[in-house]
Each structure stands twice: as structure tokens, then as C-alpha cells.
Amino acid sequence: MSDLAATKKQRTAQVLCTHAGTFHCDDALAHALLRQLPRFADAELRRSRDPAVWDQSDIVFDVSGEYDPPRGRFDHHQRGFNEVFGHGFTTKLSSAGLIYKHYGQEIVSTILGEPVESPVVQQLWLKMYGDFVEALDGIDNGVAQYVTTEPPRYRSRTDLSSRVGALNPRWNEPSTDDVLLDGFNKATELTGSEFLARLDYLHKAWLPARDIVVRAVEARKDVHPSGKVIVFTEFCPWKEHLHVLEEELSIPKDELPLYVLYPESEKPDAKWRIQAVAVSPESFDSRKALPEAWRGVRDDALSTLTGIPGCVFVHAAGFIGGNVTKEGAMEMAIKALDL
Structure with missing residues (x-):
């Protein structure tokens, strides 16, 4: 030694x-x-x-x-x-x-x-x-971090x-x-x-959120036959999990989810949100933003425009909206799929 x-x-x-x-x-x-x-x-x-x-x-x-x-x-x-x-x-x-x-x-x-x-x-x-x-x-x-010749816009x-x-x-x-x-x-x-x-x-x-997202993804065709609408009965951080699961499950491109519905809170009378799925977890661009005509419109004016009762708002960028009920949010999603 x-x-x-x-x-x-x-x-x-x-x-x-x-x-x-x-x-x-x-x-x-x-x-x-x-x-x-x-x-x-x-x-x-x-x-x-x-x-x-x-x-x-x-x-x-x-x-x-x-x-x-x-x-x-x-x-x-x-x-x-x-x-x-x-x-x-x-x-x-x-x-x-x-x-x-x-x-x-x-x-x-x-x-x-x-x-x-x-x-x-x-x-x-x-x-x-x-x-x-x-x-x-x-x-x-x-x-x-970024492959670009452009200088950073902020530090x-x-x-x-x-x-x-x-x-x-x-x-x-x-x-x-x-x-x-x-x-x-x-x-x-x-x-x-x-x-x-x-x-x-x-x-x-x-990690617990992943289990919730798995169940929702597996049930997506029970929600809508296209498989393009996902419903969560409780809110959880779903964005990253969703993109990972899409790869793991080899979901075809023409069946990728476009909209996610979830309640704003755990209260029984909570309003519901509809959110467009981003093209990637880090992106601000949506796969299919909510219809341009709905963006920036609120409450009764939005309900009249869409023909859907209980509308609350659609963000000016079209990535998120709201309705008083789950059923109303679902109607918004189904109608947005066809527009």
C-alpha cells in the first residue's frame, strides 16, 4: 500500500x-x-x-x-x-x-x-x-441557450x-x-x-399531476370523438405532461389535442376555462387559437356573438377564454374546432 x-x-x-x-x-x-x-x-x-x-x-x-x-x-x-x-x-x-x-x-x-x-x-x-x-x-x-445571431432583447x-x-x-x-x-x-x-x-x-x-393528465388524455375520445378536447375535473399543471404524453402515446398529428377545459377553482359553482394547447411547452403560439372574431369580447356580447350562453371572455390573443359552466365551455370548444 x-x-x-x-x-x-x-x-x-x-x-x-x-x-x-x-x-x-x-x-x-x-x-x-x-x-x-x-x-x-x-x-x-x-x-x-x-x-x-x-x-x-x-x-x-x-x-x-x-x-x-x-x-x-x-x-x-x-x-x-x-x-x-x-x-x-x-x-x-x-x-x-x-x-x-x-x-x-x-x-x-x-x-x-x-x-x-x-x-x-x-x-x-x-x-x-x-x-x-x-x-x-x-x-x-x-x-x-438560443441558436441565433440576434442580440438578446433583454438581460x-x-x-x-x-x-x-x-x-x-x-x-x-x-x-x-x-x-x-x-x-x-x-x-x-x-x-x-x-x-x-x-x-x-x-x-x-x-409528479402527481402526471397521473391526472394521463387519465384525461386516455379519456379524451369519450369527451369528443375527435380526441381534440381534453377535460380536467380539477386544475393541475398539465402543459408539459401533455406534450410528453403525446410523444409517448404516439398520438397522430391530426388527433393532437387543441383545447383543454378545466374549472377555475375547487368551488362547486366555479367558472370554467377553455385554453388552447400551445405548439410546445415553451411557446406562446397555439395550435389553434380561439376564433379571431371572439377575441377581446366579453360577457353578454360574447354570448350573443357565439350563440353560447354564459360566456365570460376570450383573451385578445385567443389562447384562453371562459364560461360560467362546463357545458358552456364545451360548446365553445366544439364550435371553435369548426371555425
Whole structure:
């Protein structure tokens, strides 16, 4: 056994190491993710660019110029590095993505208290990469979010990477090791809390909504023979689930849902909404907007125009409307299909 291996064996506490100096969102999140695992919860943190310190560490991330998981090396800066998450994702990984790729299933399993092999863990592991981690990989590696030569129409400085960056000392403030360590610890807490909040939402709200959408999609031809109208008896976040399920179920293009109906609230006398399905989850364009003649018209004037009692409104953009009753909203949907 080498002296280095013997030294590591003698240690009881794990050692995590990242680079010294200015920190970024990816190394802060990588640190926060590792801390979710019991064996690293009380690990010693070292911030150093000294190879001798790396050799005394169990996990080295965002520094060292090596990607070697069996040796605990997770850097992405070296020449020739092009690792991606896989599973359909093609964004080059940062240290956050590397840690999540190798430890993410175990992390999600630990947080949720579910077996690693459970469908819930597997689904949320992938979902959290796409919803949370991938953007940080892209930002850290300089991957443009949009493929265009047009300049952005506005700037955002409220994203997680920007907020972590702001925790570094300003150019005209002291930048000692202690100040940087304090900022890095704050960044770890910030990224970790946001990761946990997103996972909690997906587990307790997003995932249960999928079951509701599945039932509604399966029953769509009972609602209307075209299959182009979907009715939810309760509101839930349905847009993303619907587009995913359409692919999974291989719904023919000429049978894709065009309108979704749902109550405004859980009250027995709640009004009903009719919403046009967007061409994609991120799009503001509808597959078939509500008729142009209805847009911007309200109440009795809209009921007279459509010949449908109880109309409340149709938005000027035509993507959503309302009726006092479910039956009225259904009439609006059926009539809109033919216009």
C-alpha cells in the first residue's frame, strides 16, 4: 500500500476539494449535492489548486484537469473533455453535471427516502437534470441557450448563476481566503436550498399531476370523438405532461389535442376555462387559437356573438377564454374546432 493510500485509509472523515479563488455556480452546487449524501455530510472542505492537497482528498471537483470517477476526480476544464449527461441530453457537463451524473440517483434516493431503482427516483433524477442542472452546465461552459445571431432583447441577472456570482467579493473589496470561503459556503447553501425546493415541487406537485393528465388524455375520445378536447375535473399543471404524453402515446398529428377545459377553482359553482394547447411547452403560439372574431369580447356580447350562453371572455390573443359552466365551455370548444 502506498503512503498516500495509507494516509487516506487512516482518515475517518472524507475530504472534498475544489479550487481556491473565485467560485461559480457549478462548483457551489457540486459541493451542495455531495453534502446530501450521509458519507459526505460532515466532510472537510478544502479549496486549493495544490496537487498535493488534491492527492489527500477523496473527491476533487472543478479542478485538477482530470475526469476519473474511480479516483474521485471530476473536472471539466481539460482539453478534449466533452462528457455529456446522456439520456437525450447533449449539453457539455460542468462539475455540477459531473457530480450529478455519477451521484444524482443516490442523492435523489436519499432525499426522497425511496430505493434507487424505484421509478420515482429514476424519473425525477432525469427531470431534475433537465429542469435544474443542465442550465448551470450550459452557462458555465458558455453554451448559448438560443441558436441565433440576434442580440438578446433583454438581460436577466436574477438567474441562479448570477446570484452565486454576486456572492464573490467585488473587484474593489477584500478578497482573502476567509472572505472567499464565507462566500462559497453561502453559495453552497443557496444552490442546495434551490435544488431541494425544486425536487420537492417535482415530487409532491409535478409528479402527481402526471397521473391526472394521463387519465384525461386516455379519456379524451369519450369527451369528443375527435380526441381534440381534453377535460380536467380539477386544475393541475398539465402543459408539459401533455406534450410528453403525446410523444409517448404516439398520438397522430391530426388527433393532437387543441383545447383543454378545466374549472377555475375547487368551488362547486366555479367558472370554467377553455385554453388552447400551445405548439410546445415553451411557446406562446397555439395550435389553434380561439376564433379571431371572439377575441377581446366579453360577457353578454360574447354570448350573443357565439350563440353560447354564459360566456365570460376570450383573451385578445385567443389562447384562453371562459364560461360560467362546463357545458358552456364545451360548446365553445366544439364550435371553435369548426371555425
